[in-house]
Each structure stands twice: as structure tokens, then as C-alpha cells.
Amino acid sequence: MSKLHQKAYDELGPKYCIPYEEQLIDLKKYFPKGEIILEIGFGMGLATAAIADKNRDKNYLGIEVHKPGVGKLLSEIGIRNLDNMRIINFDAVKVIDNMIPDGSFDGIHIFFPDPWPKKKHHKRRLVQAPFIKKLLPKLKNDGYIYCVTDWEEYGEQMLEVLISIPELKNQYEDWANQPVWRPETRFERKGLDKSYKIREVFFRKLISQKN
Ligand SMILES: C[S@@+](CC[C@H](N)C(=O)[O-])C[C@H]1O[C@@H](n2cnc3c(N)ncnc32)[C@H](O)[C@@H]1O
Structure with a gap:
């Protein structure tokens, strides 16, 4: 540093x-x-x-x-x-x-998570069904989850994982467009410099669910 x-x-x-603690926090204290x-x-x-x-x-x-x-x-x-x-x-x-606490977030961003390209390391990837299922209750109804990667095959995994969760609905036919409010990230620049393709997925939590 x-x-x-x-x-x-x-x-x-x-x-x-x-600070990290093993106890629920009151986010209203920080964001009234x-x-x-x-x-x-x-x-x-x-x-x-x-x-x-x-x-x-x-x-x-x-x-x-x-x-x-x-x-x-x-x-x-x-x-x-x-x-x-x-x-x-x-x-x-x-x-x-x-x-x-459940129902905390209006949106979740995961931008360019480590791709772990080797097959034997795929299990370390963040965007997998068990983790997304943990995230889901933390989202409010109609809240969104937005993931971006420059690793095409991980993009396919992201799409597959999010589609597999019935409480989530893709807001696009398949890949999302980059919203105007998302600037380029540091890792995105590195990927673009290597001519990698950027893949984005944008899903919302269905309103009929709890929270
Ligand atoms: C490839 S970098 C992308 C950083 C940034 N989003 C960007 O696009 O420039 C992935 C980041 O995720 C962080 N990370 C990986 N696993 C994490 C975890 N379980 N909890 C918090 N951060 C994590 C890493 O430390 C790293 O900074």
C-alpha cells in the first residue's frame, strides 16, 4: 500500500x-x-x-x-x-x-470477479449458484443483480447460474448492455487491452418473493 x-x-x-463482526448490522445507522x-x-x-x-x-x-x-x-x-x-x-x-439482514439491498454489483480460468480452480469462482442463493434474500423485491466479466466462458457460467434461479428474471434476452452509469473498471481496461469480450448480465428479483 x-x-x-x-x-x-x-x-x-x-x-x-x-468492522467485520459475526452479528447483523443495522444499515440504517450508516445510510439513514x-x-x-x-x-x-x-x-x-x-x-x-x-x-x-x-x-x-x-x-x-x-x-x-x-x-x-x-x-x-x-x-x-x-x-x-x-x-x-x-x-x-x-x-x-x-x-x-x-x-x-435480509431485504437490505436495492442492487448488487459484481464487476470483473476473479475468473479463475483453470478448470481445477472453477470452484473458487464467486458467481456460483450456492453463493447467489445466499445473496438472494439480501436483495429487496425488484432489486437487481448485475455481473460483468471479460472472461467469456465465465460470462456463460454467470448467465447459466442466474437463469437457474427461478426467483430471478433476466432483464435482457441474454447479455445485458452496459448501462450509461457504469464507468470502465481497472480490470475491464486490462481485458479490453487484450481484446477480450465483455459480458454483462442484469437480472431482477421477482416482486412476488419475500423482502
Ligand atoms: C479481478 S478483481 C476486479 C476488481 C474491480 N471490480 C475491477 O473491475 O477493477 C476482483 C476483486 O475481487 C476481490 N475479491 C475476490 N474474492 C472476494 C471476496 N470473497 N470478498 C471480497 N472481495 C473479493 C479481489 O480482492 C479483487 O480485488
């Missing part, structure tokens, strides 16, 4: 980071009004900060395990004065299991 990001981590962490969007694995957080900056009426909770990325996003939060952002610096699977 650079000195600047370490400084942001030390000075802004106590205000903008929610407005929609709450979760982002899992924001990396260095530049796209995250840009989205939060342009949508000040919404709130953004970012979960990331990589501490230097957390330091970088904290420095952006400081520069842009993003009071609509909070971070949990921990494993998203554990956070979802232990900290997040």
Missing part, C-alpha cells in the same frame, strides 16, 4: 469502514435514507467512487478483501467527500453469511 493510501486507511478507515447498493470485490475502487459520486442520492456498500484497494478507495472517498459510501474490508461470503 502506498503511503498516501495507508494514511487514508488510518485516518478515514474509522469513519468509512464498518436512500437506496443501498452492494458492490462485491471493488478492487482499487475507482469505478465505485465514480458511481457513488454521480449518484449522491443512493448509498454504496463496498466489500473487498484486498487492503491496498480499500486504502485507495478511502483516499477517493476523502477527495470526493463521499458520505454515501461505506466499506467492509473482509471476505464477502462471510459478511453476507453473518452481517447482512
Whole structure:
């Protein structure tokens, strides 16, 4: 972590980071009004900060395990004065299991999750049915889940997994278009530089379900 990001981590962490604990949190304490969007694995957080900056009426909770990325996003939060952002610096699977009440989120973003290209590592991929089934109760009715990858075969897996969950409805015939509000991410740039194809999937939770 650079000195600047370490400084942001030390000075802004106590205000903008929610410590991991094995107990449900009250998100209203951090975000008294407005929609709450979760982002899992924001990396260095530049796209995250840009989205939060342009949508000040919404709130953004970012979960990331990589501490230097957390330091970088904290420095952006400081520069842009993003009071609509909070971070949990921990494993998203554990956070979802232990900290997040049902019906918390209006949307969930998973941008360029690690593709784990080798077949023997596919089991480490984040977007798999068991994890998405854990996420589902955390979404409000009509809330969305939006995943993007530059690894075509993982894109196919994402589409297959989300289609397999009856409570979710694809908002497109198959692949989604990039919404105007999503800026390019750091990993997306790396993929585009290698001429990789970007695949996006955008589903909503059916209104008839609980939460
Ligand atoms: C390939 S990077 C993409 C980063 C960013 N979304 C982008 O597009 O530039 C994937 C990120 O997900 C994070 N990550 C992977 N598994 C995670 C988990 N279980 N909980 C939180 N973050 C995770 C990694 O630390 C990494 O920063």
C-alpha cells in the first residue's frame, strides 16, 4: 500500500469502514435514507467512487478483501467527500453469511470477479449458484443483480447460474448492455487491452418473493 493510501486507511478507515463482526448490522445507522447498493470485490475502487459520486442520492456498500484497494478507495472517498459510501474490508461470503439482514439491498454489483480460468480452480469462482442463493434474500423485491466479466466462458457460467434461479428474471434476452452509469473498471481496461469480450448480465428479483 502506498503511503498516501495507508494514511487514508488510518485516518478515514474509522469513519468509512464498518468492522467485520459475526452479528447483523443495522444499515440504517450508516445510510439513514436512500437506496443501498452492494458492490462485491471493488478492487482499487475507482469505478465505485465514480458511481457513488454521480449518484449522491443512493448509498454504496463496498466489500473487498484486498487492503491496498480499500486504502485507495478511502483516499477517493476523502477527495470526493463521499458520505454515501461505506466499506467492509473482509471476505464477502462471510459478511453476507453473518452481517447482512435480509431485504437490505436495492442492487448488487459484481464487476470483473476473479475468473479463475483453470478448470481445477472453477470452484473458487464467486458467481456460483450456492453463493447467489445466499445473496438472494439480501436483495429487496425488484432489486437487481448485475455481473460483468471479460472472461467469456465465465460470462456463460454467470448467465447459466442466474437463469437457474427461478426467483430471478433476466432483464435482457441474454447479455445485458452496459448501462450509461457504469464507468470502465481497472480490470475491464486490462481485458479490453487484450481484446477480450465483455459480458454483462442484469437480472431482477421477482416482486412476488419475500423482502
Ligand atoms: C479481478 S478483481 C476486479 C476488481 C474491480 N471490480 C475491477 O473491475 O477493477 C476482483 C476483486 O475481487 C476481490 N475479491 C475476490 N474474492 C472476494 C471476496 N470473497 N470478498 C471480497 N472481495 C473479493 C479481489 O480482492 C479483487 O480485488
